[in-house]
Amino acid sequence: MYVEEPDEPLQRLQERAIQGNTMSDFDYESLLDRARENIPQEISSRSRWRLPEPQIMIEGQNTIFRNFNEVVSMMDRDDNHVYQYILNELGTSGSRDGPRARFKGRIPPKRIKKTIVNYVNSFIKCSQCSAPDTHFIKQDRTTLLKCQACGATRPVKL
Numbered sequence: 001m002y003v004e005e006p007d008e009p010l011q012r013l014q015e016r017a018i019q020g021n022t023m024s025d026f027d028y029e030s031l032l033d034r035a036r037e038n039i040p041q042e043i044s045s046r047s048r049w050r051l052p053e054p055q056i057m058i059e060g061q062n063t064i065f066r067n068f069n070e071v072v073s074m075m076d077r078d079d080n081h082v083y084q085y086i087l088n089e090l091g092t093s094g095s096r097d098g099p100r101a102r103f104k105g106r107i108p109p110k111r112i113k114k115t116i117v118n119y120v121n122s123f124i125k126c127s128q129c130s131a132p133d134t135h136f137i138k139q140d141r142t143t144l145l146k147c148q149a150c151g152a153t154r155p156v157k158l
């Protein structure tokens, strides 16, 4: 069960969550947008592919990714694969808690955002045309990432 720290008013917690979203040295949106740059016109004119801004809060000795499920639902990938990838990248343990993911330790929000961008680059983005419209296919023992926009494939290690 998730409990707000009782001595801290909700508004301050929200302000802190918002502050965590302003990145000076790491621009989540522009990195994701870059995934759109080289896509053929007829595809890029479809609704823009965006991930919700992660809402990340430090709570005691834990870090809470408040809208984990919401972010992952936009990725069209197995949520547990994304979750395990983030844990590995952060080198920590954690737990799922309803729509949230909880990580052990006080982890800067930008590190978590970076793992999401890394995931997108590794497992979603086409390396040829940068479209995010991709899916996994099996070929013998290899898993390939196949792009629905340009048809390119590349091997991925799941």
Ligand SMILES: [Zn+2]
Pocket (backbone or CB within 6 Å): 126, 127, 128, 129, 130, 131, 147, 148, 149, 150, 151, 152
């Ligand atoms: Zn492609």
